[in-house]
Amino acid sequence: xxxxxxxxxxxxxxxxxxxxxxxxxxxxxxxxxxKQLEESFKLMERKQFKSAAKLYDSLSLSLKDSSAQxxxxxxxxxxxxxxxxxxxxxxxxxxxxNKSFKRFKEFQARTLLEISFVYECLxxxxxxxxxxxxxxxxxxxxxxxxxxxxxxxxxxxAWAKQGKLNLAETYKSLSLNRILEYKKVLKSEDKIKQDIxxxxxxxxxSYVKQEHISPKVFIVSFYxxxxxxxxxxxxxxxxxxxxxxxxxxxxxxxxxxxLSQIENKKQYKKSxxxxxxxxxxxxxxxxxKEFEDFYNKKSQKIVKLLSQNxxxxxx
Numbered sequence: 428x429x430x431x432x433x434x435x436x437x438x439x440x441x442x443x444x445x446x447x448x449x450x451x452x453x454x455x456x457x458x459x460x461x462k463q464l465e466e467s468f469k470l471m472e473r474k475q476f477k478s479a480a481k482l483y484d485s486l487s488l489s490l491k492d493s494s495a496q497x498x499x500x501x502x503x504x505x506x507x508x509x510x511x512x513x514x515x516x517x518x519x520x521x522x523x524x525n526k527s528f529k530r531f532k533e534f535q536a537r538t539l540l541e542i543s544f545v546y547e548c549l550x551x552x553x554x555x556x557x558x559x560x561x562x563x564x565x566x567x568x569x570x571x572x573x574x575x576x577x578x579x580x581x582x583x584x585a586w587a588k589q590g591k592l593n594l595a596e597t598y599k600s601l602s603l604n605r606i607l608e609y610k611k612v613l614k615s616e617d618k619i620k621q622d623i624x625x626x627x628x629x630x631x632x633s634y635v636k637q638e639h640i641s642p643k644v645f646i647v648s649f650y651x652x653x654x655x656x657x658x659x660x661x662x663x664x665x666x667x668x669x670x671x672x673x674x675x676x677x678x679x680x681x682x683x684x685x686l687s688q689i690e691n692k693k694q695y696k697k698s699x700x701x702x703x704x705x706x707x708x709x710x711x712x713x714x715x716k717e718f719e720d721f722y723n724k725k726s727q728k729i730v731k732l733l734s735q736n737x738x739x740x741x742x
Contacts, residue, residue, distance in 0.1 A: 456495060460486060464499075471506060480506035480515070487522075497528050504541060511636065513548035520545065536565035540573070543581065550639025556585040572626055575605040580630035580655060587648040599651060602630065624664035628671045631655025633678060642685045646695045650702040652678055657709050660718065672721070679725040686732045696733050703729060 456464070463482050470479035483503035490496045504519035523531075523538040539562040546555035559582055566574045583598035606626060613619045631652045635645070656678065659671035682699075686692055703726045710722045 456490065456492070460489060467502065467506075471502075471509075474509075476506045476510035477512070480510060480512070484519075487519075493528060494531070497523055497531050497534050501534055501538060501541075504538070504545075508541065508545055508548070508634075511548075513545040513634075513636070517542065517545045517549070532565060532568040536562060536568040539565065540569075540578070540581075543585070544634045548634040548636055548639070550635060550641065552585070552588040552641075552644055556582075556589060559585055572609055572622070576602050576609060576626055577629055579605070584648050584651050587651050588644045590647060592647070595651060599654070620662050620664040621667065624659045624662035624667035624671065627655050627659035627662070628667045628674065631659065631671070632674055633681070635681075637681060637684060640681060640685060642689055642695070645681065645685050646698055649678065649682060649699070650705065653702060653706050654709075657706060661709075661713050676725070679729070682729060683732065686729070692733055699729060699733065 463486055467479045467482040467486070470476075470482065480503050483499045483506055487496055487499035487503060490499060500519050500522045504516045504523065507513070507516035507519060520538045520542045523534055528534065539558050543555045543558035543562070546552070546558060559578070562578070566578065569578070579598040580602040583595045583602065586592075586598065587595035606623065609626075610619060610623060613622060631654070633652050653675065656671045656675045660668050660675065662668055686695075689695070707722060707726065710718045
């Protein structure tokens with residue numbers, strides 16, 4: 428559904444530029460190309476990301492109209508990112524930043540955000556932060572919730588990965604305050620649950636591949652990823668809270684992997700203990716046995732790993 432929604436945003440954008448989707452599809456796209464575009468959306472919905480990416484690649488090469496071409500390049504980047512092929516995603520997103528597409532400011536802004544995600548996927552955390560800094564000049568072209576909530580949240584993670592915890596805390600607080608303001612303008616309870624849970628999920632999602640994990644970077648940012656994902660879980664939205672739970676499960680799995688690679692775990696024990704203590708405190712406040720059981724099960728595995736290291740040191 429995200430990609431259909433994105434298409435509607437794209438249609439609106441074209442209309443704002445005195446064009447229309449109808450004009451693009453009929454005069455700038457062949458019947459075969461229109462069918463390819465429709466098929467690529469279906470493939471994305473079925474999570475057949477590699478196949479969708481190849482179709483978008485084909486479209487980006489055959490299309491002549493720049494507005495349709497940039498859509499294909501951007502969506503190819505999204506498809507490759509979803510398939511876990513982050514290097515290919517990076518190449519497609521860089522193409523969107525090409526000078527010939529400079530007038531498409533919304534795409535330029537969205538692309539810089541996506542580039543920060545794929546750099547994180549590749550373990551290039553300094554470049555991820557640089558992409559977020561570059562985005563600052565184009566923030567006005569992003570939707571309110573992306574500009575004021577998601578962006579500072581991702582900055583909090585990026586600065587934490589650089590060891591700049593004062594800045595991480597500053598942007599975390601800014602994001603959490605803004606999400607409270609945003610919540611007030613949402614009218615229906617269902618809309619509040621869906622939007623807030625989705626935002627917290629996107630705020631906390633970790634994109635780094637396991638082979639690119641840096642123990643120090645991962646452990647220092649674990650607290651922030653966990654904080655946002657727990658908030659998404661607590662909202663109890665049927666779609667995004669379930670996604671947050673899966674992401675939390677992956678996060679703990681990665682923490683176990685990280686600890687298994689470290690001989691002297693003691694150097695990280697204080698940081699991890701603090702994260703688990705805060706996480707358990709947040710879960711307890713929800714007064715949900717389901718949440719407590721879930722968090723206890725995950726955290727106890729970490730505690731056990733750390734205690735094994737303590738025993739080895741004593742010996």
